[in-house]
Amino acid sequence: MNTAVVPAGADGGDGLAIEVRGVSKHFTLHADRRDSLKERFVRGRSRDTHVFRALDDVSFAVKRGITFGLVGHNGSGKSTMLKILAGVYRPNEGEVMVSSKVDALLEVGAGFHGELTGRENIYLNGAILGRTKKQIDDSIDWIINFADIGDFIDEPVKVYSSGMTVRLGFAAAVAIEPEILVVDEIIAVGDEEFQRKCFDLMRQLRDRGTTIVLVTHSLSLATEMCDEVVWLDHGKVQMVGDADEVVSAYLTSVNEKEARQRALEQPEEEFPEDDQYKLNQGNGDCRMTGVELLDGDLDEVSFATYGKPLTVRVHVNAKKDLHDVELGLGFSTDGGVTIAGPNSKAAGTLYSLRPGDSFIDYKIDQVVFQPGRLWLTTCFVRDGQIFDLSDRRTELIVRADRTMDEPGLVTLAPGQWSKRPGLPAPGEGQQ
Known part of the structure; x- marks a missing residue:
């Protein structure tokens, strides 16, 4: 070799x-x-x-x-x-x-003989790894305890589950440091x-x-x-x-490979013309006709990237002049839990829509959603009157270009941690 x-x-x-x-x-x-x-x-x-x-x-x-x-x-x-x-x-x-x-653990049950018991295989595996009988004798109790397979240690390995086999194999591999x-x-x-x-x-x-x-x-x-x-x-x-x-x-x-693949698979129209409005709710004075995701350079992307800028561009077709229109967005999980719901009225912005096609942008400086899949809801409304509601019609994929340090659906803004543990005041917390 x-x-x-x-x-x-x-x-x-x-x-x-x-x-x-x-x-x-x-x-x-x-x-x-x-x-x-x-x-x-x-x-x-x-x-x-x-x-x-x-x-x-x-x-x-x-x-x-x-x-x-x-x-x-x-x-x-x-x-x-x-x-x-x-x-x-x-x-x-x-x-x-x-x-x-080099000691190695490469495959489940590698070096084990199915007809031999777990105990016998410990000695066989140890010999393959170049260990002396004394070394194996000194470590066998630790191996059996770590593998935690109980009385099965004296049963043929062929009756072991894959989990039992890998536990025994791992323990045997690391028993002698x-x-x-x-x-x-x-x-x-x-x-x-x-x-x-x-x-x-x-x-x-x-x-x-x-x-x-x-x-x-x-x-x-x-x-x-x-x-x-x-x-x-x-x-x-x-x-x-x-x-x-x-x-x-x-x-x-x-991420780049997935983006290229999604771009190839993306249909020319997000909603086929015949079915364009079939699933939308509301009186139909305007309709959401598509959603684009744009990066910081306003180039279209297939998914959002955690920590990076994102613009959600909502396309709308109005049937007549509409004024004081509010656009609300809902970001939901697969289970239907809404984790964010920004709307333009709360931010001080209402829109006037002319007949025909136009679009409205919602810009996020940094995506705080953790990697995964979300669903986007759009709603055009005025004083409680719903013109168009597209409920979770748009899939929003979020990816990351690094591993995540914190669990959850979203990442909070950085908080302030105390420099050292505090001590209770005298008598506080005492019975």
Whole structure:
């Protein structure tokens, strides 16, 4: 294998746990497979083949003691890279240098034998990982306790659920504190309680100096857990660096791709002419005929971006002269909960509409809605008389170009936190 293992402490003083240099990995794929010996003898070898490049000239370095993440879409080469780091695959080109032995948790039940019990598999898995019998003996009680599978520990692994299998596999992998641990996103198979235990333990390992390389599709986890991140796309490195910066760049790319796709799929008219007014309510003196979303440069966009300017342009067709018209907007969740309802009258603005088409803009300096899907309601009204009500007819998608720090539907304006905890006045709060 083209992987050079440098003895621990012999990293030349550069402080690197892993160095990947120009690694490429390709697979030969057969369109017409001959799986059996008989098929190959009778039909010969498949001639319809092509080469798939899972990794293409990938280079990055992982410092000792940090948590390093790999992000990217499905099929970008993340898991292939982990398998090369773990020694499962050999690169076709390039080399990988590691400062010590790599422990890996890549697939549910990897290295387990279905006919053996959980206890027997702990010893088998430990031997595969290069551990001595004494090391396994000293850690087996901790493994069983952490995996929390009870009496099933002495049952064949083939009867385990996927969650039980991954719990046992994770516990066995980290029982002897590894110097380098590579983990694919299989711990997502576990339940909420076990996932919390895993992440707590990984934080403890990081604090003790373990180098962790983690594949994850959770970008919030990548920014929370990882110090640095590499972004892979179709086997190529797009960016390596600080986790927040790389994840933000990746999200921006995903948003741009979605915007292009939505633009291609967008119909020429938001509401077909025959059905244009069918679902609207009100007396029909005017009708909302469409809604556009515009960015800070007043260019049309497919979705709003959190923290960025947005103009909601409401198109209207009036049948006659109308004066003192109020336009109200409603932003609602899928469940019908209205989370904001600005209206022009409350802001001191009423409109005069001439017969024909026109539009009204509502400008937001910064979108405060959290990423997700909302529905927009528009209502043209005067003194309680409804001219047009379009109830949740317009979908409003909100995206972000970074991971969110706070939960919720909206983000509040920054508040003021006290500098230190306060103390109650003498006698206050005492019985």
